Amino acid sequence: MESLTLPKLSQAHGEVTIPGSKSLSNRILLLAAISRGTTVIDNLLDSDDVQHMLQALTQLGVRYELNAERTQCRVVGLDGPLARGQSETIFLGNAGTAMRPLAAALCFGSGEFILTGEERMFERPIGDLIEAMQALGANVDYQQSAGFPPLKISAQPLTAAPVAIEGSISSQFLTAILMAAPLLKQPLTISVTGELVSKPYIDITLDVMQRFGVTVVNNDYQSFVIDGLQSYQSPGKILVEGDASSASYFLAAGAIGGGPVRVHGVGTASVQGDIRFAEVLEQMGATVLRSENWIEVAHQGPLKAIDLDLNHIPDAAMTIAVAALFAEGTTVIRNIYNWRVKETDRIAAMTTELRKLGAIVEEGRDYLSITPPQRVTPAAIDTYKDHRMAMCFSLAAFATDGIVINDPGCTAKTFPDYFERFNKITS
Numbered sequence: 001m002e003s004l005t006l007p008k009l010s011q012a013h014g015e016v017t018i019p020g021s022k023s024l025s026n027r028i029l030l031l032a033a034i035s036r037g038t039t040v041i042d043n044l045l046d047s048d049d050v051q052h053m054l055q056a057l058t059q060l061g062v063r064y065e066l067n068a069e070r071t072q073c074r075v076v077g078l079d080g081p082l083a084r085g086q087s088e089t090i091f092l093g094n095a096g097t098a099m100r101p102l103a104a105a106l107c108f109g110s111g112e113f114i115l116t117g118e119e120r121m122f123e124r125p126i127g128d129l130i131e132a133m134q135a136l137g138a139n140v141d142y143q144q145s146a147g148f149p150p151l152k153i154s155a156q157p158l159t160a161a162p163v164a165i166e167g168s169i170s171s172q173f174l175t176a177i178l179m180a181a182p183l184l185k186q187p188l189t190i191s192v193t194g195e196l197v198s199k200p201y202i203d204i205t206l207d208v209m210q211r212f213g214v215t216v217v218n219n220d221y222q223s224f225v226i227d228g229l230q231s232y233q234s235p236g237k238i239l240v241e242g243d244a245s246s247a248s249y250f251l252a253a254g255a256i257g258g259g260p261v262r263v264h265g266v267g268t269a270s271v272q273g274d275i276r277f278a279e280v281l282e283q284m285g286a287t288v289l290r291s292e293n294w295i296e297v298a299h300q301g302p303l304k305a306i307d308l309d310l311n312h313i314p315d316a317a318m319t320i321a322v323a324a325l326f327a328e329g330t331t332v333i334r335n336i337y338n339w340r341v342k343e344t345d346r347i348a349a350m351t352t353e354l355r356k357l358g359a360i361v362e363e364g365r366d367y368l369s370i371t372p373p374q375r376v377t378p379a380a381i382d383t384y385k386d387h388r389m390a391m392c393f394s395l396a397a398f399a400t401d402g403i404v405i406n407d408p409g410c411t412a413k414t415f416p417d418y419f420e421r422f423n424k425i426t427s
């Protein structure tokens with residue numbers, strides 16, 4: 001396995017433009033594919049997760065062209081559901097934003113599909129979404145374990161019935177059914193059971209649907225109503241914002257390594273909830289400046305520990321867990337149970353790796369408490385095929401030399417050239 005040894009860092013300073021958002025790229029690609037008209041997508045993310053969605057669209061007969069950099073894509077919409085004459089096996093890696101939305105959208109139309117992926121995908125739940133689709137009449141079978149991919153979907157006409165979906169494991173289930181709902185061509189009411197997690201991702205979904213001409217009534221995240229007369233229309237051109245979760249590593253570097261670090265591509269105009277990561281850095285004592293499309297962070301000296309519910313920013317919250325090494329006191333990150341069903345069990349992985357660095361870590365079912373050591377111990381960090389483990393532990397190099405990141409290439413899921421860009425703003 002490859003590994004990357006980082007030099008001891010003492011300073012972060014400069015400007016970086018962040019690649020496009022994974023969450024927006026995959027939502028926009030899917031809606032462009034089923035909408036009426038041609039959509040030109042700018043600043044598309046070029047990474048493994050988006051590649052899986054693009055490959056799926058190719059197999060489903062969607063016509064699109066990418067520019068040489070693979071950041072502009074012209075998609076010819078089908079004006080209706082994805083369909084295929086023959087049986088199709090579609091490999092989606094470990095991309096939740098491809099697996100969940102496609103599992104819902106492919107129940108419409110016609111054809112037989114096997115949705116599969118990496119081994120870890122077979123451990124990531126999808127039962128709550130499939131139950132809701134089955135209530136609409138969908139024909140879905142589990143190929144291995146009940147409640148998990150791989151799935152076999154036999155598309156058939158569905159009928160709108162009021163449907164309930166469990167919200168406490170992943171917001172992607174609700175996102176998936178919301179995005180597919182206009183294919184029903186009948187009014188649909190979706191009610192949410194349990195406490196909906198990761199709510200800001202639903203705002204991203206509703207925003208993208210709106211750009212494609214479909215309005216959803218949001219009754220305080222308890223229920224959602226989609227009028228049956230709406231259908232997706234291409235907006236013509238659409239720009240993907242920079243990825244706010246990817247921005248978190250650079251913003252945190254500004255808070256730990258002096259700064260200022262200015263990140264372009266996200267700002268007050270962003271629809272992504274993860275821009276609220278900057279508020280957490282402010283509470284830790286950092287100075288944050290914002291404009292519509294950039295955020296800048298600077299700070300000298302140690303940070304302050306925080307004790308916060310970070311359910312609304314589950315991805316960027318991982319960056320706080322490593323920033324806690326640079327804070328005075330004990331940092332507690334709460335209400336993050338679903339870290340356990342993402343790329344790896346992130347609560348367990350974070351605990352193991354922070355302990356290697358000498359931190360005192362308490363691992364709860366749904367929280368982490370982190371007390372930094374007097375002196376961080378150099379260590380080789382295992383990344384568990386989790387891009388965010390690799391990216392957030394790069395920050396540990398501000399504490400000591402001898403930080404080794406095992407399998408740094410795993411950042412390809414959302415940020416293939418992360419380490420090159422991180423190098424440019426750190427010394």
Ligand SMILES: O=C(O)C1=C[C@@H](OP(=O)(O)O)[C@@H](O)[C@H](O)C1
Pocket residue numbers: 022023024096097169170171172175197198201314315338
């Ligand atoms: O809808 C999305 O684009 C995402 C939702 C979140 O997942 P959960 O809703 O499972 O927390 C997030 O962690 C993931 O990276 C992307």
Ligand SMILES: C=C(OP(=O)(O)O)C(=O)O
Pocket residue numbers: 094095096097315342343388414
């Ligand atoms: C949880 C993540 O990914 P996915 O979209 O596969 O759920 C993530 O990117 O942190």
